[in-house]
Amino acid sequence: MGPHKLPLGIFPPIGSDSLLPSFGAGCLRLQEELAQHMTYDIGGECPVDDVFAQKLTLKGCEPLPRRRCHPKSPSGYKEPTPFPDNLWSTPPDSSIIWEPYTCKNYKCLIDRKNKPGSYDCKDCFELEGREKNRWLYDNGGLDYAIDQVLGTKPKGTIIISSYI
Structure with missing residues (x-):
């Protein structure tokens, strides 16, 4: 793959005699x-x-x-806790490959709500705070309540987690 030479030479609007x-x-x-x-x-x-x-x-x-x-694959991977025990419990650290991330465990993600700086989701991993109430009810908008999401698949087949 390389540049394609224009048959009439330089084309003034692009200032070149070839196209990539x-x-x-x-x-x-x-x-x-x-x-x-x-x-x-x-x-x-x-x-x-x-x-x-x-x-x-x-x-x-x-x-x-x-x-x-x-x-x-994550080393020491454990199957997710079945519903309803998996709601509002922090997953094991072995459920994720942490290498590409700044945080290397869930505790770091939970604690970043207390650190300076701005993140898209500063307190998303603090499951006893704002995040817990955020997903319990259908607000009539684009968000779905957890019960609606879980009702779409057989019990125990959906993993509930936050995007890192």
């Missing part, structure tokens, strides 16, 4: 980074490089080439 394809063209100038992103064992576990992949995307290399590896 819009799909994946940003990756052409990021060859070293792209090679690093694509270095992995085929069929093995993908490296945890979410931040690096996001940087490539932000630099214009989008979409990223598809990799032939599977995502890392």
Whole structure:
């Protein structure tokens, strides 16, 4: 993939004599980074490089080439607690791969409500506070009550958690 030369030379509105394809063209100038992103064992576990992949995307290399590896699984994963015991209880730390995140456990996420700075969801993990009442009732808007969501699937098959 490379630039396409225009048959009549320089086209004044774009100030160029060639066009780059819009799909994946940003990756052409990021060859070293792209090679690093694509270095992995085929069929093995993908490296945890979410931040690096996001940087490539932000630099214009989008979409990223598809990799032939599977995502890392959390070590010591435990099945979620069945309903209704899973409501308003913090999941075990082993339920998530914490490597790409600043916080490395749920306690850190819960405690960030007391720290300076702004987050999209500063107190979302403090399940005894505002978050608990937020999802109990249908407010008539775009939000759904938990009972409505749970009623869409068989008991014990929905995991209730917050997005990190």
